[in-house]
Amino acid sequence: MREDIINLKNNAIGQIMDTDSDKELEELRIEYLGRNGKINEFLIDLKKLKPDERKDVGILINESKKTIESTLNDKIENLTQFKVDTKEWFDLTAPGVKSEIGNLHAQTKVLTEILNQFSYLGYQIADGPEVESDYYNFEVLNFPKDHPARDAQQTMFFDVTGTKFKPGELIPRTHTSAMQGRVMQKMKPPFRVVVPGRCFRYEQIDASHGVDFWQVEGFAVDKNITFTDLLGTIEYVLKGVFGSDAQIRFATTFFPFVEPGVDTYLKCTVCKGKGCSFCKKSGWSEIMPAGMIHPNVLSTCKIDPKVWRGFAFAIGLSRVVTLKYKIDDLRTLTNPDLRILKQY
Amino acid sequence: MKAPISWLKEYVDITSNINDLMWKMTEIGLTCESYDEIEGDKILDIEVTPNRPDWLSITGIAREIAIIENSKLTLPKLSDIPKPTQNLPINISFKTNLTGGYAGITISGVKVGDSPAWMQKRLISIGLRPINNLVDITNYVMFELGCPIHVFDYDKFLSTDLSMQLSKGGEGFVSVDGLKYKLPPDTLIIKDTNRVIDLCGIKGGQNTGISDSTKNVFIHTPIYNGSYIRKTSQALKLKSDASYIYERGPNPKIIPDTLKRVVTLVLELAGGEVASKPIFKIDKFIKDKIISFDLDDLNKFLGISIQKELVLKILEHLDFSPKITGATIKCIVPNFRSDVNLVEDIYEEIARIYSYNKFPRTLPSGKMASVKIPYFYDREFELVLKNIVSSAGYFEISSGALTSKEIIEKSGLNPENHIRIANPVSAEYEFMRTSLIPTLLAGIKVNTQENLKIFEYGKVYFAPVEKATEVYKISSALRNSTFENIKGLVDLVLEKLNIANYEIKPFAISHGLWHPNRAGVIEMDGEELGIFGEISPMVLHNFGIKGNIFGFELDMANLKKFQNSYLFKPIPKFPPQIEDITLIIKGKTEVGKVINEIKMTKFVDDVTMLGTYQNTITLRINYSDVNKTLTDKEVAEIRKSILGTLSKKFGVKQK
Numbered sequence: 001m002r003e004d005i006i007n008l009k010n011n012a013i014g015q016i017m018d019t020d021s022d023k024e025l026e027e028l029r030i031e032y033l034g035r036n037g038k039i040n041e042f043l044i045d046l047k048k049l050k051p052d053e054r055k056d057v058g059i060l061i062n063e064s065k066k067t068i069e070s071t072l073n074d075k076i077e078n079l080t081q082f083k084v085d086t087k088e089w090f091d092l093t094a095p096g097v098k099s100e101i102g103n104l105h106a107q108t109k110v111l112t113e114i115l116n117q118f119s120y121l122g123y124q125i126a127d128g129p130e131v132e133s134d135y136y137n138f139e140v141l142n143f144p145k146d147h148p149a150r151d152a153q154q155t156m157f158f159d160v161t162g163t164k165f166k167p168g169e170l171i172p173r174t175h176t177s178a179m180q181g182r183v184m185q186k187m188k189p190p191f192r193v194v195v196p197g198r199c200f201r202y203e204q205i206d207a208s209h210g211v212d213f214w215q216v217e218g219f220a221v222d223k224n225i226t227f228t229d230l231l232g233t234i235e236y237v238l239k240g241v242f243g244s245d246a247q248i249r250f251a252t253t254f255f256p257f258v259e260p261g262v263d264t265y266l267k268c269t270v271c272k273g274k275g276c277s278f279c280k281k282s283g284w285s286e287i288m289p290a291g292m293i294h295p296n297v298l299s300t301c302k303i304d305p306k307v308w309r310g311f312a313f314a315i316g317l318s319r320v321v322t323l324k325y326k327i328d329d330l331r332t333l334t335n336p337d338l339r340i341l342k343q344y
Numbered sequence: 345m346k347a348p349i350s351w352l353k354e355y356v357d358i359t360s361n362i363n364d365l366m367w368k369m370t371e372i373g374l375t376c377e378s379y380d381e382i383e384g385d386k387i388l389d390i391e392v393t394p395n396r397p398d399w400l401s402i403t404g405i406a407r408e409i410a411i412i413e414n415s416k417l418t419l420p421k422l423s424d425i426p427k428p429t430q431n432l433p434i435n436i437s438f439k440t441n442l443t444g445g446y447a448g449i450t451i452s453g454v455k456v457g458d459s460p461a462w463m464q465k466r467l468i469s470i471g472l473r474p475i476n477n478l479v480d481i482t483n484y485v486m487f488e489l490g491c492p493i494h495v496f497d498y499d500k501f502l503s504t505d506l507s508m509q510l511s512k513g514g515e516g517f518v519s520v521d522g523l524k525y526k527l528p529p530d531t532l533i534i535k536d537t538n539r540v541i542d543l544c545g546i547k548g549g550q551n552t553g554i555s556d557s558t559k560n561v562f563i564h565t566p567i568y569n570g571s572y573i574r575k576t577s578q579a580l581k582l583k584s585d586a587s588y589i590y591e592r593g594p595n596p597k598i599i600p601d602t603l604k605r606v607v608t609l610v611l612e613l614a615g616g617e618v619a620s621k622p623i624f625k626i627d628k629f630i631k632d633k634i635i636s637f638d639l640d641d642l643n644k645f646l647g648i649s650i651q652k653e654l655v656l657k658i659l660e661h662l663d664f665s666p667k668i669t670g671a672t673i674k675c676i677v678p679n680f681r682s683d684v685n686l687v688e689d690i691y692e693e694i695a696r697i698y699s700y701n702k703f704p705r706t707l708p709s710g711k712m713a714s715v716k717i718p719y720f721y722d723r724e725f726e727l728v729l730k731n732i733v734s735s736a737g738y739f740e741i742s743s744g745a746l747t748s749k750e751i752i753e754k755s756g757l758n759p760e761n762h763i764r765i766a767n768p769v770s771a772e773y774e775f776m777r778t779s780l781i782p783t784l785l786a787g788i789k790v791n792t793q794e795n796l797k798i799f800e801y802g803k804v805y806f807a808p809v810e811k812a813t814e815v816y817k818i819s820s821a822l823r824n825s826t827f828e829n830i831k832g833l834v835d836l837v838l839e840k841l842n843i844a845n846y847e848i849k850p851f852a853i854s855h856g857l858w859h860p861n862r863a864g865v866i867e868m869d870g871e872e873l874g875i876f877g878e879i880s881p882m883v884l885h886n887f888g889i890k891g892n893i894f895g896f897e898l899d900m901a902n903l904k905k906f907q908n909s910y911l912f913k914p915i916p917k918f919p920p921q922i923e924d925i926t927l928i929i930k931g932k933t934e935v936g937k938v939i940n941e942i943k944m945t946k947f948v949d950d951v952t953m954l955g956t957y958q959n960t961i962t963l964r965i966n967y968s969d970v971n972k973t974l975t976d977k978e979v980a981e982i983r984k985s986i987l988g989t990l991s992k993k994f995g996v997k998q999k
Binding site for chain 2: 100101102103104105107108112115121122124125126127128129130131144145146147148149151152156157158159160163164165167170172179182183186187190191192193195196198200202203204205210211212220222223224225226227228229231232233234235236249250251252253254256259260261262263280281282292294295309333334335336337338341342
C-alpha cells in the first residue's frame with residue numbers, strides 16, 4: 001500500500017506538471033483530491049490495515065495529499081500569474097527610438113576601402129607636405145621647366161615675397177606623386193608605398209573640377225617588378241573596391257615620370273557601360289593613370305635603374321567616391337548639409 | 345586636335361567602324377572618346393599628349409591609324425619647287441641660334457581670293473575660320489604635315505634684309521588680327537629695318553600681313569626653340585595653333601617637304617611665279633637616334649615573352665628599321681619620333697602595339713619592406729579619433745583647404761599667419777586655412793537642426809611659407825548646447841585614448857576665434873592637446889549665427905603622442921565602499937581640480953559629480969582596496985584626510 005501511495009503521488013505531480021490547462025487541472029483535483037478521489041479511497045482503505053500500521057500510512061497519505069495540493073495550487077498560481085493573453089493587440093510596426101550616432105564622411109569610408117586593398121598587398125601609408133617645392137612636384141618627376149607637359153597640371157604658386165625663394169618655387173602640390181621623390185631619396189628599395197592626400201590645381205570650380213581634390217598615389221620599387229605586375233595590381237585594387245565583376249581596360253598614355261604610360265578605364269559602374277553623364281556617354285570612366293617609373297626618376301633619386309624597376313599609379317579619390325555613391329557633382333562632397341551627410 | 349575621317353582617308357584606308365577605331369586609337373595612345381558629325385563626315389576629337397608633336401597633324405594621325413588598320417600610309421604627292429622665273433630678292437640673317445631649321449621663298453603675282461570650297465570645308469571642320477587662299481593654304485598645310493608656316497606681304501617690307509633676333513623688351517607689336525602687345529625681353533622676333541614684323545612662332549605682324557591687294561609674298565617655314573616660344577606665349581597670354589606645335593617640338597626634317605607642299609598649293613590655287621631660290625637653313629647633320637635592346641631584357645621588363653617575329657613586325661610597322669643580331673635588336677628611330685630616346689620608350693612602343701589588354705595581370709612577387717617607410721602615416725589612429733567622435737553623435741564633414749581673407753577676418757584670425765597663394769583662382773581661395781572651425785561654422789550656418797553636431801579632421805597650415813607647418817586637427821562644433829556637453833566630449837576623447845592628468849588652462853593671450861573666458865587650452869606635460877569651449881560671440885555675429893556654438897580643435901600629433909593603451913585590470917575581488925559627499929564651494933574654486941585632488945587620494949577608485957546646487961556640489965566617491973573590504977572606520981579616516989586636504993588647498997568644507 002505504501003508503494004501505491006507513492007506511485008499515486010508521483011503520477012499526480014507528473015500529470016499536474018504536464019498540463020497548462022485550467023480545465024485539466026480541475027479534473028485532476030477531482031480525480032485525486034475530490035470527495036470520491038483517489039486519496040480518499042486510500043483513507044477508506046486505511047481502516048483495513050492493522051492498527052500499528054495505520055499511523056505511519058496515515059501520515060504518508062496526508063503528506064502526499066498536501067504535496068499534491070501544493071503542487072496543484074502552485075501550478076494554478078503560476079498559470080494565472082504568467083499567463084499571456086494570446087489575443088492581446090500589439091503593434092510591432094510602431095517606430096523605435098534610435099541611439100544618436102553620427103556618421104563618417106563618404107570620403108573617409110571609400111578611402112578606407114581603397115587603403116585596405118593596398119594593405120593586403122603589403123603597402124605602407126605615407127603622408128607628406130602639401131606646401132611643396134617645384135623640385136619634388138615637377139623636377140624630380142622628369143617634368144622639364146617650360147615644357148607643355150606641365151600644362152596638364154594648372155598650378156597655383158605661393159606668395160614668396162620676403163623669402164629666398166623665387167616665384168613658382170613653392171607651390172601647393174598638384175599631385176600626390178610629389179611624394180615619390182621624397183620617399184625614394186630617403187629609403188633604399190624594395191618598398192611599396194601608398195600616399196593618400198589633398199592636391200591643388202588652378203581650376204575654375206564646376207561640377208567636375210575643384211581647386212583642391214584628393215588623390216591616392218601608389219608606387220613600388222623592387223628588382224623584378226614587371227609591367228604585368230603593374231596591370232595586375234591595378235586590377236586587384238579596383239576589383240577590391242568596385243567588386244569582382246568590375247571590368248577594366250588599359251590604354252597608352254603619357255606622363256613624364258613613367259614609361260610606358262598606362263591609363264586605366266573602368267566600365268561605368270553607374271550605367272554598366274551603356275553611356276551616361278558619369279562617363280561622358282562613353283560607357284567607361286578614366287580612373288587610374290599609371291606606368292612603369294621612368295628611369296630618369298629613379299636615377300634622380302639615386303636608385304640604379306639597371307638594378308631596380310618600379311611602377312606608380314594614382315587614383316582620383318573624389319572620382320571613386322562619386323562613382324560609388326552616384327553623385328553627379330563634385331561640390332556635393334564638400335557640402336556640409338546634414339541631409340547629405342546622413343546618406344553616407 | 346580634330347581629325348575628319350574623310351581627310352584621314354586621303355592618306356590611309358579605314359575599314360573599322362567608328363567605335364572600334366576610336367577605342368583602338370585610345371588604346372595605343374591617341375585618346376579619342378568622342379566625335380562630331382558634320383555633313384555626313386565624322387570629325388574625331390583627339391587628345392594629343394605633349395610627347396607626340398607628330399600627332400598634331402592629319403598625316404601623323406593617319407600614320408598611326410595605318411598600324412591599327414594594318415594598311416599603308418600614302419603621303420601627299422610633292423612636286424619639286426620650280427626654278428625662279430621672277431626676281432624678288434630676300435635675305436634673312438640669324439642673330440640667334442634658336443632656330444632648329446628654316447626655309448623661305450618669294451612668290452610674285454599671286455591673286456588673293458577665297459580658297460576652294462573643299463579646303464574651306466576641311467578647315468571649318470577642324471575649327472578654323474577660312475580667311476583667304478594664302479592664309480588658308482598655310483593653315484591647311486600646317487595641319488596636314490605638322491609644321492607651321494607664315495606668309496608675309498613682300499611689298500610691305502621696308503627692307504629685303506630681314507633679321508631674326510631676340511627682343512630687348514618694350515618693343516611694340518601689332519598682330520595680324522589687330523591686337524597690340526608690348527614685348528617682354530628675350531622674345532624671338534623678325535625685324536625689317538627697325539620694325540618688328542613677326543612674333544616668331546606665335547603671330548605674324550599686321551604691318552606685313554596679307555590683304556586683298558597683296559601681289560607678292562614671302563613664305564617661310566621655320567622651326568623654333570619651343571621653350572622660348574612658350575615663355576613668350578605665357579608672358580603675353582597669347583597662344584596660337586603654331587605656338588602650340590612649337591612648344592611640343594615639331595620635326596625639323598619636315599621643313600623642305602612643307603615648303604614644297606605650300607609652294608605647289610599656292611601656285612595652283614593663287615597663281616603667281618616663284619621669285620627667289622628657296623632659302624634653306626637646315627642642320628643636315630642631325631643624327632639618327634639608334635637604340636639597341638636585348639629581347640630577354642624586354643621580356644623581363646614586360647613580364648611575358650613576346651615572339652621575336654612579332655617584336656620585329658611591330659618595330660617594322662612603326663618605321664624603326666629593326667635589325668636583329670643574336671638576341672639584340674637595333675632600331676633606328678624615325679625622325680618624327682622626338683619622344684623616343686631610351687630602351688623603355690621602345691618597350692612602350694612594342695607593348696602598346698601588342699596591346700596592353702592582351703597582357704596577363706600578375707602581382708609582384710618580391711619582398712616587402714621590413715622597416716617603416718619615411719613619412720609613415722598612422723591612419724589607424726585617424727580612424728580611432730573619427731570613430732570616437734562620430735559615435736558620440738557627430739557627423740563628419742569634408743571641406744576645402746583654401747579660404748578667403750574675409751573668412752579669416754570674420755573668424756577673428758590674423759591673415760598674416762596664413763600662407764597666401766599668389767595667383768588664386770578667386771579671392772575665395774587665396775589663403776591656406778589655419779583652423780577647421782570656420783568651415784564648421786559655415787556648416788552650422790547651412791543646417792537648421794537645433795542640436796547640430798558636426799566635426800572635421802584635416803590639415804591646417806601655418807606661415808611662413810618657407811618653413812610651413814602642416815598639422816592635422818580634429819575639430820567639432822555643436823549648436824545650442826551647454827559647456828558641459830563639449831567638455832564631456834573632450835573628456836570622452838581623452839578617456840578613450842587613456843590620456844589622464846591633462847590640465848585645462850585659460851588662454852594666456854586671447855584667441856580671436858574663441859570666447860575669452862568660456863574657452864581654454866588643454867595641456868599635457870606643457871604641450872597643447874587642443875582648445876575647447878565656446879566660440880566667440882563676435883565671430884558668431886560675423887557669421888550670422890544666432891545662439892551659442894561650442895567646439896574643440898584638438899591636435900592629432902599630440903593626442904597620438906600622449907595616448908596610452910589600456911591594459912587589463914582584474915575585476916576587484918572586494919566590493920567598493922560607495923558614499924556621496926556634499927561640499928560647500930567658495931566663489932572661484934575650480935571644481936575639476938577639487939575632483940582631481942580627491943582622485944589622487946590612496947584607496948579612492950573613482951569620483952563622479954552627481955550635481956550642483958547653489959554653492960554646493962555633490963560627489964560620489966568609490967573607495968576600495970585590492971586586498972580587503974574596507975571597513976566603515978577605515979573609510980572615515982580616508983574621508984577625513986580628503987576633507988583636510990580640500991580645506992587646506994581650496995578652502996572647501998563638507999556641508
